Amino acid sequence: MSLRLGILGAGRIGGLHAANAAHAVPGVSLEIVADPDEAARSRLVDELGTAVTPRWEDVVGDERVDALVVASPTDLHAEQVRAAADAGTPVLCEKPLDTDLAVIDELLGRVARRGTLLMTGFNRRFDPHLATLRDRVARELGDIWQVRVTSRDPAPPPTEYAARAGGLLVDMTIHDFDTVRFVTGSEITEVSAWGTARMPETPTGEADTATTLLRLTDGAIATIENCRRSALGYDQRVEVHGEGGTAFMDNVEPTSVRVGDGDGLHRAPPPPFFVERYAAAYRAELAAFRDAVTGGPAQPSGWDGRQAVAAALAGQRALTEGRPVRLDEFAPAT
Amino acid sequence: MSLRLGILGAGRIGGLHAANAAHAVPGVSLEIVADPDEAARSRLVDELGTAVTPRWEDVVGDERVDALVVASPTDLHAEQVRAAADAGTPVLCEKPLDTDLAVIDELLGRVARRGTLLMTGFNRRFDPHLATLRDRVARELGDIWQVRVTSRDPAPPPTEYAARAGGLLVDMTIHDFDTVRFVTGSEITEVSAWGTARMPETPTGEADTATTLLRLTDGAIATIENCRRSALGYDQRVEVHGEGGTAFMDNVEPTSVRVGDGDGLHRAPPPPFFVERYAAAYRAELAAFRDAVTGGPAQPSGWDGRQAVAAALAGQRALTEGRPVRLDEFAPAT
Amino acid sequence: MSLRLGILGAGRIGGLHAANAAHAVPGVSLEIVADPDEAARSRLVDELGTAVTPRWEDVVGDERVDALVVASPTDLHAEQVRAAADAGTPVLCEKPLDTDLAVIDELLGRVARRGTLLMTGFNRRFDPHLATLRDRVARELGDIWQVRVTSRDPAPPPTEYAARAGGLLVDMTIHDFDTVRFVTGSEITEVSAWGTARMPETPTGEADTATTLLRLTDGAIATIENCRRSALGYDQRVEVHGEGGTAFMDNVEPTSVRVGDGDGLHRAPPPPFFVERYAAAYRAELAAFRDAVTGGPAQPSGWDGRQAVAAALAGQRALTEGRPVRLDEFAPAT
């Protein structure tokens, strides 16, 4: 018997989850998708033949829906997760849970009290390459000394998107904060950040290029390099240096074909963007959510989602104030 | 509306096609599987919940079945394809069509007269890496001068299997003959072959290691290196040298993770065997069969299947007689 | 007619320069080596048959000596360069010129007034791989956005050496500061640094692992990763990300031989340490010094040497005070 999913949001990510639920993940079925935008709904009806509704409130608590995926705009996440928790419905929420830590902490408290299920949508944790890196680091590297995450997009988003995204660190680096926590198994204690604006389309006051530096509880130093543009394409690499050696997750090559001519030996660029690079990860994420509903580990958890937001906010403050910012400044109120 | 498949044979390959038809290929559904072996049938019932029958004759002509996949032992292929043709049912037949060219030629004639559809199961043509190689060779290399196919298995098959397989060239090299024809777009005109037996489990009189040399209609010289054992694993590489450069299909790496330690930098071995290496190709093959039934190109064709057998038989004769053997010796009777 | 060299210092680097002058660099000859240590002198007499003296003062001004290489302990550099300048003798001085910027600035002023020649011994600038990187960056990358230098030693130096070396950034990172300036053609404006002590042999109060972050005059952000220990060996990589793409200088492989077995495909570790990795660079450095004496460019200059020390001191201060330190704080007095 399949887990019947309701999906809130029919945008790029919501549509991806919907297609995976409909066709690509065994044990999961697509019940209904909610989105206020009629064009987005129509597209999914055409492509997937799914039921749709303009109102997300109709989906939460619908008895035909076993579990929810929240893939709506960020400012709706908290409200929708709260409603799911109140209805006792398991929920997988896209990152970030919210951009206000007080809101997140209230949400996590509520989820804990209700005893419901909340997973955060850090899809990269389900990438088989990153998971392999993490396993080998844990098995072979011993103490971890330095970590580096390179994460560059092929091209900047539309200016209007960038202007509303809450800053480069909240929008883009948030994934890499989680990557560092996932690969090392350590918490971030302090964040420093340097940003610059090098591209014409970047909104005033925003950075399009940033290097972020983290201290971790195990003493390791991590560096994250972000850039909104990369001629090579979507650049996703991780490097971990430790006692036992150095482990690399290189870019994935979409083909094993290479061609040699008078200019040398040429390899293909990496998959163009996250939809292609993390296609398998998105499917595995939905499968993990399915398993979590029936007792499997609910990871990445709500806490994982909170800590990445805390790191991102610390990073934004470090960027603005030009000083290292400790995550203590963002501890949950007790 | 899905293409409803009947599958003849529930062994390793038949089971793989059945699982793909049931779950992995859109527009295709699994109707029934025939196999005389009860254990094999039970396994598929458990795994896929499919209908089964011990008698393949029940499946051919069954009105609930739109198309057939023949994945039975080789000595049944011709009879089953003939029955399918007589019933007007499209058929995808695993390689080899038969090991007797006269039988194949009779079969192709019958299929042509009936106007039915016959595809040969050379799955590697649907491998995205090999397809990329072929495209780039066609676009960038101009005249082709030398081709090399390296094709090695991780470990020899059971001795009893090897003893009945018709020789290394009919069992193993047959795929590589098709690879050469596919990548170059040329016909093979002459085959020479050298074989040796280096492993204890190899049956008397058989080769477990062979290097085969081909002349092609476009003047290129091709070399095929086969071996029943490879410590590195399933080794599948192709190299094409021509006017415009040299193109390589290297082994696929299952992970982009590399680890460096005092012994150097280590990359993972290739996928263990054909089921893993060509997983996507098997799915694409079934999708291409689906499309062929509704008017798409029926390739690899029956003729492609015939020519690979002709090359394999020429190679076996070359191996035995120690001389170059022209494919003219295996031309269809006219 | 050869350039006759006097070398001050017969330690590891002095001995390397002496051997290159004696045998490996055309147009250069070894005249005499000065070192107070009798064993070091005897070794060079045996190996190279060179004249030696315990007193460096005998070499400066000796009319048989056309030019000097200073490869003595750091605390002698300034005095020896000063003596060479006063004698009108061209000098190539190992890094650092001194660890006191006031002393360096006085030295550079004196050299300028005397109109003599001073080169700083940043050997990596003469590495053909790094020079190729710089050329391609200049030609192909356009605006530079992010730079990364990875520079790790195979194993920590003796504890007593580390205790007297002036700190990790002065001893080790100083080369990488120069690498950043060389590859980008920009000046460093600000330095931040994070250090940790992870190895038992590290002296109290010292760091053995550091990540250093630089702002450059062209707006680029550079990161330097240093570590005193690397199981993979001497790890020397540079990566530059800019408008036109991303350029990499990877580790050099001492052999093109790879071996594949059941654990995967194995490549050799990089050359063990700087003597092997930069062997060609040391020869090219001496050849460039030879050419500078007869009118070629005197680069890296004394100013290059000064700026690397300034960056290292800024880095040490950043490490101690936990804040970004601008190089303005280390500007020459005017």
Add this chain to the structure above:
Amino acid sequence: MSLRLGILGAGRIGGLHAANAAHAVPGVSLEIVADPDEAARSRLVDELGTAVTPRWEDVVGDERVDALVVASPTDLHAEQVRAAADAGTPVLCEKPLDTDLAVIDELLGRVARRGTLLMTGFNRRFDPHLATLRDRVARELGDIWQVRVTSRDPAPPPTEYAARAGGLLVDMTIHDFDTVRFVTGSEITEVSAWGTARMPETPTGEADTATTLLRLTDGAIATIENCRRSALGYDQRVEVHGEGGTAFMDNVEPTSVRVGDGDGLHRAPPPPFFVERYAAAYRAELAAFRDAVTGGPAQPSGWDGRQAVAAALAGQRALTEGRPVRLDEFAPAT
């Protein structure tokens, strides 16, 4: 005290040996070079300041000359080696010793009777990459099953050269026959060969592209792929497949710099031709000759030179007669 060399021939290879003897190999000095061509002599006088003579007969037996390097046109090799043997002078002779096996066998007999030293100039044996391959094959691979040598030139030689070179197998493959013998430690027992002419500049009746197949005494099958033209450049690779795994000597990369852009990741082409690719090998060859004169192993020996010629002649016959040719047909008369 240096080994004083006389060099017969001031062409491309002779000039290379002369420059190495003059500058690059310790313990060797250049005494005199003989060449009938005045321009070639003048060039060496200018470049190396060496003594020269038009008559090679003046050099053999000159008491100032300790040893000889024969780098003259092939039709002079036998006469010059014979004269050196009669004079009791050690000689390093470029390949081939001669193109007539009877002449070679007479020569080897004479050298053996005189007890003088003869080395054959297979420079690739001194390439550190190939030597590493051989060592690892011997140590790690156990039984050798298949060998492949890829050896392609960047561009065909002048038509007049090709017309006089004795055929592709004698001119080009001869090196690869020696490579197979060197890497495996086995003798060649049988040769088959396929050739084609694909380039406009190839003389009538000659092949410019050939694939040659060898059987070895240890049961291994070896393939040699040759081509007179390669857009990628000088392509020099060896692959050995055996019980313990597969070992590769890939092309050497002249730089560790790679650049990534929208077309992918680009690596540099290999060194342009043999002078660059085997620069270190030529120096090591001269050093080995120096050591052989004072009692070191004289390898590759005259017998090694003979066996490569025998294989080449067998290959030419196989090419002409279209059949496998056993090396027994070319055994020394007894």
